[in-house]
Amino acid sequence: MAQGEKQRSVLRINLDILNAVRDEGEAKPTHILYKANLSHERLVKYLDDLTAKGLIEMKQEGENRTYSLTPKGVGFIIEMRHAESFVQGFGLNI
Amino acid sequence: MKAERRKLASGAFIIFCLNITSALVALLTSYYAYKANRLVSSSVLWAISIGFMLLGFGLVVDAGTSLISGRTLVDITGRTAGESFSDRVLTLLASLTYLTLQMVAYLVIAIGYARSTYGRQLSTAAPAAAVGSALLSLYSFAILSYFVTLMILAFIVFQGLLLRSGHGGRLSGMVLLAFVLVLVAHCVLLVSVLVLGPGLFLIGITVQFLGFLSLLIFVVRSEVVGPG
Numbered sequence: 292m293a294q295g296e297k298q299r300s301v302l303r304i305n306l307d308i309l310n311a312v313r314d315e316g317e318a319k320p321t322h323i324l325y326k327a328n329l330s331h332e333r334l335v336k337y338l339d340d341l342t343a344k345g346l347i348e349m350k351q352e353g354e355n356r357t358y359s360l361t362p363k364g365v366g367f368i369i370e371m372r373h374a375e376s377f378v379q380g381f382g383l384n385i
Numbered sequence: 386m387k388a389e390r391r392k393l394a395s396g397a398f399i400i401f402c403l404n405i406t407s408a409l410v411a412l413l414t415s416y417y418a419y420k421a422n423r424l425v426s427s428s429v430l431w432a433i434s435i436g437f438m439l440l441g442f443g444l445v446v447d448a449g450t451s452l453i454s455g456r457t458l459v460d461i462t463g464r465t466a467g468e469s470f471s472d473r474v475l476t477l478l479a480s481l482t483y484l485t486l487q488m489v490a491y492l493v494i495a496i497g498y499a500r501s502t503y504g505r506q507l508s509t510a511a512p513a514a515a516v517g518s519a520l521l522s523l524y525s526f527a528i529l530s531y532f533v534t535l536m537i538l539a540f541i542v543f544q545g546l547l548l549r550s551g552h553g554g555r556l557s558g559m560v561l562l563a564f565v566l567v568l569v570a571h572c573v574l575l576v577s578v579l580v581l582g583p584g585l586f587l588i589g590i591t592v593q594f595l596g597f598l599s600l601l602i603f604v605v606r607s608e609v610v611g612p613g
Contacts, residue, residue, distance in 0.1 A: 302425060374421035376607035380556040381433060382548025383501060385425050 302371075302385050304329065305346075308337055309360065309368055312347055317357040396583060397455030400590050401448045407597035408444035410604070411437045417604055432497020436490045443486030450479040484530040491537040498544035531575040538568040559603035566596030 299307070304327065311326035312318045324334050338358060341347045346364035350357050360368070375385055415437035422430035453476055545561045570593035577585035 371424060373608055374424045376556060377417050377421045377604075378425060378427070378430065380560045380603050380607055381429065382545055382557050382560070383427065383429055385427075 300385060304337060305341060306368070306371055306375075306385070308334075308341060309346060309364055312358050312360055312364070313368060317350070317359045319355070319357055323358065393583065394455040396587055397451045400587060401451040401455065403590050403594040404444045404448035404451060407594050408441045408448060410597040410601045411441035411444060414600055414604055415441060417607070427501075429497040429501045432493050432500070436492075436494035436497065439486050439490035439493065443483045443490060446479050446486065447483040450476050450483065453479070488530050488534050488537070491534050491541065495537045495540050495544070498541055498548070502544055502547060528575070528578055531571055531578055535568065535571045535575060538564060538571055542568055556603050556607055559599050559606070563596045563599040563603065566599060567593055570596060 307327040308323055308329075311323045314326070315322055320331075320334060320338070323329075323338070324331060327334065327337075329337065338347070338349075341364075342349055342358075344363075345361055346367055347358045348361050350359065371385075378385055415434050418430050418434035418437060421427075422434055453472055542561065542564050545557075545564055548557075570589045570591075573585055573589035573592060577583070577589055
């Protein structure tokens, strides 16, 4: 099975979401959904989870809802980048 | 005779320095694997962390052995028979400890890699062989240990190649190079034990040190740059 066809781990999905939020600065759910390649139902579940962990924060202005990284989220991405680099060095993937 | 003893003692001191540096790199790798495992929760990383920790402790013990040997060689005339005997017992115990720790360490890493490649079904023959071989005499044990370690290292290199061909990052070549160098070092060390050549032993330790140096470069670079 090719790498792209492999099922993503929960950690990988969370990281994809966090990277999407970081790239946008203040990201709308539709942008995150597109970038992280998730269904709406699963995205909501993951966003709630990441918000509860304090890695992202949600801002609601009328109908518009946006997500941005918290300092803890920024730190987590940096730590994950180092961990990913280390793991890849041993021929593994997260 | 005295000059020859001094030459051997300086060789022991070089081995001490190389082993201590290698031990620090092994312990550093163990720490980074532990840190990564806290985030990623992977059984392979757990095995790498435990394996390199054991390897680090083993190398510290081996460095201590070199230091004792060097001191004994320099100070041979000033030591009483009792002190010389206790030094020999200490060296013997330290060598046994190092060889056992090293074998178990590489076994743990190999099991971790095997779990990643083949799943959780693993033979228990290898750990049993490790325990059984510990009952043999030091010389036989040293030969067997280096041979078993050689086999385990060859397995790790093979697994590393398989994993690298699948999804290795740009830094994975350095880890593979480290394991290949340690494998080559153990070939040389095995020959040095068979022919009892101190020169070959020093070469083996130096090649092993180069392997750990490659690992150190990888650890430092993986902290500086992102994933490949």
